[in-house]
Amino acid sequence: MDGGDDTDYKSLPLEERLQHKVWKVRLEAYEEVNSMFQNSSSEDDECFGRFLKSPDLLKKMVMDSNVVAQEAGINAICSFVEFGGSNACIKTRSQVISAIAEKGLASTRAGTKQKSINALLWYIELDSPHPVIESLLPALSAKLPKLVAGVVAALNEIYSNFGCKVCSPKLVLDVIPQLFAHADKNVRAETTNLSITLRSYMGNVFDTIIFEKLKPIQQKDLAKAFDKIEGTPTPKRLLRSHQVQIAEIRTGSDDVSMVDVQEQSSDQLDAFDLVDPVDVLSKIPSDFKLRIESPKWKDRVEVLEETLNEFKHPKLKNDDYMDLIRILSKCLKDANIQVVTLASKIIERLGNGLQQDFHRYVLILISPLLERTKEKKQSVLDAISAALDVCFKFSSLSELLEPTLQYMSHKTPQIRIESSKFLIRCLKQTETVPKKQEVDSIMQISLRLMSDSLAPIRDLACEITATLMKIVGERQLRSYLEGIDSKKTKKIDEYLSSCEVKAIGTKQKSAAAPLQKVSVPTTFHKNGLLDSAMTAGQGRSTTPNLSQISEPSLTSRKLASTSTTIPSKRGPSSPLKSSTGTGKMNLTSRTLKPTSSQSLSRAQYTTPSLNSSERELLESLKAEKLEWSQKRKELQCQLDTKTEEVARLNKKLDEQQVRLTEATMAVKSKDIQISRLHSDLDQSESKIRELQYQLQQALSEKVTVKEEPNDNLKSSLQKLETLDSKSDLNRRISDLSIHNGIEKENYVGFNTGGTTSTRSKFSSGLYDVDSNDDSWRKAAEVTNQLKARIEMMKSKSRTFNQL
Template sequence: MAEEEDFSSLPLPERFTHKNWKVRKEGYEAAAKEFDKAQDESDPTVQEFIRDAGLWKGAVADSNVAAQQEALACLCSFLQIAGHQGCTRTRGSTVGPIAEKALPSTRPAAKQKALEALMLYIELDRPDPVIEELLPSLSHKTPKVITATLSSLIAIYHAFGCKTVEPKPVLKLLPKVYGHADKNVRAEAQNLTVEFYRWLKDAMKPLFWNELKPVQQQDLEKLFEKVKEEPPPKQERLLRSQQAAAAPAGGNADAAEDQGDDEPVEIDLEPEYEAVDVMPKIPKDLQERLASAKWKDRKEALDDLLKAISQPLIKEGPFDDILRSLAKAMKDANIMVVITAANCVEAFAKGLRKSFAKYRTIVMAPMLDRLKEKKQTVTDAIGAALDAVFMTTSLSDCLSEILEFMAHKNPLVKLEATKFLIRCLKTTREAPDAGEVKSISEISTKLLADSQETQRTAGAEVLGTLWKIMGDRSMQPHLEGLDDIRKTKVKEACDAAEVKAKYKPKSAAPAPKAPTAGVKKAPPGKKPAPKKTPAPAAASAPVAEPEPQAPPPSQPRPAARAGGLPKPGQKSGLTAPSSLRPPGKPGVGGIGRGILPPSVTSPKRAEPTLSDEPTPPPPPKPSFGGAGRGLTGRPLGKPPPAAPSDATPIATPGSSSLNAADSTKLDDLTIEVERLRRANEEVRSERAKLTSQIHELQNQNAQLIEDHTRDVLSIKAKETQLVRARSDAEAAEATVQSQAREIERLKRELSRQVRASSPAPVDVSEQIYHDLGAAAVNGVGGAGVGNGGALRYDSGLGRSSRSYVRSPTGDVGKENLERPLSRTKLSPPGMEQRARKTASGGSGGSLDMLGRKSPSVLSQGSEGSGGLGAAGSRSGSQLGGEREGVESWKRAAEVTQNLKARIEMMKAKQGLTRQ
């Protein structure tokens, strides 16, 4: 018991380091009670532990789990009272041991207190030092420590959000954690990644996604699907600095959270790179190679440039000439050169980042102009380069050039420029101002009346995206002139658009407060009460003037004229209402003009002339003297100075009447302005409709002209074909005629050849003569066959010879009579006649009716030939020859018919038959 009393009497620092865990535990409990009793951080006990921060290192890492739990609870009590100083002094000694010894504790209460201590360290100062102390624990050799650290990081990011706690240091270490062998570590890493996805969505992927395995990516995508439809997360705990900033706005943390709900989370997730100087890597002869006449040389030069500047971060340098050369390359005739030049511009924009903004004017216009190229690869490369250039600037910088090319005469340029504007509106984080909205809306409305469907769709998408950014109130005036169909199309584009900017109307600056405190403002939402004009104090002139009329209740009361002086023609005997004068200060008459004291300001400087805030009716005006007295009703003494807090502008006498007139006139002018504005809007809408009709008519006219041109060209083509057909027909006709002449020539030649090779026509008498002569010869020859020789008959004169070859049977005459007689080429018909005459003995005998000679002649001829044979044999031969001559004539006729048929067959084979 004595030892226990001694332990309790020990100072707290000694009890914190005692070797007995019970003493340490009791010391932790006693210290926590002292911290709870302390009023602020200036308490001696608190200051003692602030100065000796090493005491906490052993406490949070106590070897006894029960004592450690009490030590963590004591640390939380200390941090709540020690404030910023206690946080910064002890943070370096406690965060590491907490991560290594307290977070992996088996006691849930100890783990909860350790996590609360980390939260307090973040809340009291800033989260970066705490995260830096926790990151080494992710490389610990014990999987349990890594798992506990990941769990604490999940809780920290869930409570404070990625906008308050920088996520990049943890994201860079995620691939290493995913490669751990322990499945619990990998599971906690997935949970932390899902928590990051709730805040950052797909923007976090470039930092670590490619280093994960495909299986891990697939598993994470499945987990992302579950939280993709959840509402955006909110920051649950605020830093002390955020709480202090939220106190004047709403008085509590909920007001600050509600205020920041609509603001997009802007977190810099760009990887950190070191700037690289690319100037030494760029070829020295780049300009000379780009000026080459061969496109391959120009492309190779750009390829070398692209290889040199392909760096994540480029150090600034003199790139003006290079960018001008790239802008010139946009006009190159070869599309490969244009694509490579666009890739170079994109690499420069991504590498230089914000420093590229000064080069925008050099390259943007040439790239937009080159969008007229029909090749999709060219437009894609230029579009990517334009997007990279836009990320280095703002919408206001690029809008004028984009709108200029949206009105280009080339439809392709106009369409691609419109698509570029849509991408700019979706990625910009700054909403356009009223003038820019008007310019965009006007040109987009014109696109809705275009003849091409793609142009109308692009125009509707521009208006829809702008509508999503600006809201209904800002866009309603620009959509009034649209019909229901087009407005529906724009609304559909608005619903489908995803933007990063959100227009927030700037709150109107509060009106400058007047130095007076006598005029009270009516509460908002209530109509001002009708004002009554105060009665005049006295009338100095005998002529009564009409009492001034008060302004209507719906109009605000105008302020008095500056300086308090009446205008010419006003009655100066009327005093100002008491509500516009300091208490106890009399009105200033027309004779002795009042001089405003220095503390009294002009009503025009105090309040706007047209104020929407009503003024309560003034109190009754005090009277000085009788009712009929003018100047005598004024005090002769010097008016007392007005109190600074109640200083009120002095209105001149009769100012209410003038102000009422001015108010009436101002009302009339306001009505007139509104009428003119409405008329102007109507004229503008009518003009827009007429302009759209003109555009439609122009498009129709252009279409008709194009159709007419196409028809004319078609007619000319048909005429050309007709002329060619005519010339071809004439040529074919000439060819046919020449072929016909050639055919005739071939026919004549063939006929000549046939006549030369065939026997000439023989008359009947000649044939009969031949038959008779042949019979006689055969008769004569029949007698000499027995000798076995051949008989030759020579005409003598014609030198022609006919040979009769006897057959083996000895029937020479029959064989020769059956054979058709043919005339040799060397014995013309005349020679044969002379030969026959000679053979007949040269006698003057005549032929009979059938062309046969008389028997006497034949006998004479036979005798003249040598007397071959007897007379009986000659007469038999004569009779046989007559019979055979008739048959030979018939055979000759048949032979002639056969020859004609052969000739016709030969002509048919050669294609020479007559048509």
């Protein structure tokens, strides 16, 4: 391309040259645009307007087919974003970032790749990091390994420059396990670098979220890489909005630096805020209730292990876990210690997964957990202690104090020991100072445990007293320790010196300031009335603090209080000698009332005549004093009112807690009654079935009995018919015989005469072939027997009908 051609190209409009088919023309146009951006007077310059109206020009610069022109185009985009401001970023972000991820980060030229990363950093600094990172994430699913590795390297640079507080790591934590499983080694290497960067900012939170999703060999390699991390890095760049805040702070104070602002604004990252909640109730085995009530302990352990694996997620969905909590509270009473251990671990994970939402289940679990601390196996105690600590973490000392003190007085020594240890942990971790009633209840139990027969319990009671003394101050507990011997007092002093607590009473905090100010007795100055009045006021207000400065330790005070009963050296006989002692232990023996000489000297200083200015000053001071005293009274009244209101609310809270406990116990009793009623119902149903079976048997026997007499009657009737047929046969034979022919004629003759004797004889069968036959006698006997049996059967049937 000669010089004439260059002149022709330069004469073309800028937009046409930006899209020219000759790459050198496009290159010159890109360089020209870059110089225009850098030399612009403001963000509203005309050179930015062309690209704001048509952002596709910037996208074509990134997508240039020539690598040299592409690098120049991306460099021009960096200048466009840097000098164009946030408006240029917002309007061109959607078109440019996706193009940079596709072409710029996948380039083989190191300069193009670095300029692409710089452009992304400018987009984040001038706008917001979340849209930029979200635009880069789809490129991680690309099939080209070179592109995926370039995007991961860009994400590493973003988090290295801005830190995890500005750029939330939640956006990329879900894709890191997938990137570690990528087939390309370069992608895995870049993912390792990104993990190291995130771990340096997040700490152990990164391990909690990521390690469970990786293979053991990957966990081992990452752990070795994490050991090389030294401290928490400082972000290299800040957002433009943060830079404005720092500039405003610097104008107000010259001592504030950028690092100080970052340290003040940075908070510890929590894994709970970086992950999404998981619904674990739907993943619990469907036959959980059936298997947890199995008489075989292996079945109960197996279902609890399956449930424990489902509760491994750091954040759980806020759902109704009341049925599960009740089952776990019953499992804590199981005879098998493996069941108890697994139930305690599930409670711990449930509390950590719900956090503040776990508060409503604490009162149901605290008593079964404390009751089960009777186990002496350390692994079981560790699981129960962890569950107890979770219960306190998401509740308060006031809620757990009553059941804890109750189990500190338990008859089992092991329960007393573990309950005392739990109270010590609660006192050390609580951030609120216990109330006066709570202090009183704690000290009463502690004093009782100091006289326990077991040495570990006595030591724990001393530690409880020392921990409480560290919180509320030594003065408030002085009245409780009057009757304690020196050995226990010494033990309390040892625990007090090594104890560390989070909550310190307000009076104890403010006690150090006046102690440092007062170092000499009060004296009067002769410079004027104002100085003397101020000094006198200081003397009156700080005289009691002299005893605080010279106040000995608890042991020495105890020894001093008991020295009156022990014989010692004879004191001075002269009153003058006893009054001239200046030891520090004798400071409190001096009278606090001013002597006559002091009052005279004070009167001498106040008697001189006052001029008008001093008198006006005195009057103003008196008015100020009166005003402040009135305000003090008003504030004191308000404080008393608020104190009464707080006490009233605390009383109501205690009543509600008592009602809640009673309601919980009532629900438990109702559950027991329901189970008993179910068992009674089952027994009643079985008894009804038995009675029905017996009734059916009785009815079947009755039918059999009724059928039996009918059969007998039929047989008797058949016999009678047989006898009748026999008699009829005999009658017919007698009629045919020659020997009886005359009798037949006589029979006819008599018949005409109207007599019925012969007919009755024939009909009754008296005429027989054999006159010696006794068949009639037998027939009469059979008939009588049948009648008797029929009567007997009728009586039996009437008896069964009555039954």
